[in-house]
Amino acid sequence: MSPYVLLGVAVVFEVFADCMMKLSHGFTKKAPIIGIVIGYVIAFYLMSQTLAPLPLGFVYAVWTGLGIALTAVVGAAFWDEGFNLKKTIGLIAIIGGVLVLKLGV
Numbered sequence: 620m621s622p623y624v625l626l627g628v629a630v631v632f633e634v635f636a637d638c639m640m641k642l643s644h645g646f647t648k649k650a651p652i653i654g655i656v657i658g659y660v661i662a663f664y665l666m667s668q669t670l671a672p673l674p675l676g677f678v679y680a681v682w683t684g685l686g687i688a689l690t691a692v693v694g695a696a697f698w699d700e701g702f703n704l705k706k707t708i709g710l711i712a713i714i715g716g717v718l719v720l721k722l723g724v
Contacts, residue, residue, distance in 0.1 A: 622669040626678060629665035630685045632658045637690050641698065677720050684717040 636658025643651040669678050688710045694700035 622672045625665045626669045626673070626681055627685070629662045629669070630682060630689060632662035632665065633682070633686050634689045634693060636662060637686075638693060638697075677717075680717045680720045684713040687713055 636655050639651040639654030639658060642648065643655065646652060666678065666682055691700075691702070691706060691710060695702040695706075
């Protein structure tokens, strides 16, 4: 499978784990903790599989950049955390930075 697809799936599992962390309410609710563990284990495993064919800097930039962007979108969609011009500009800057890193590879 393409390392780019694996990295994308890893980001999705990382965002899933982040969402489960929010649902755990500071680890006071125990059931979401299972989702946190499963999400991060799968995410880190998949990310580790992308590090052989892809450069570490690029993988980590995509991991964090897309993770931040997707988490912000999920937060706005499911937890009414809002989405405004400043967030949009910030997300565009993050995605632009990842693209610049990719061009340097």
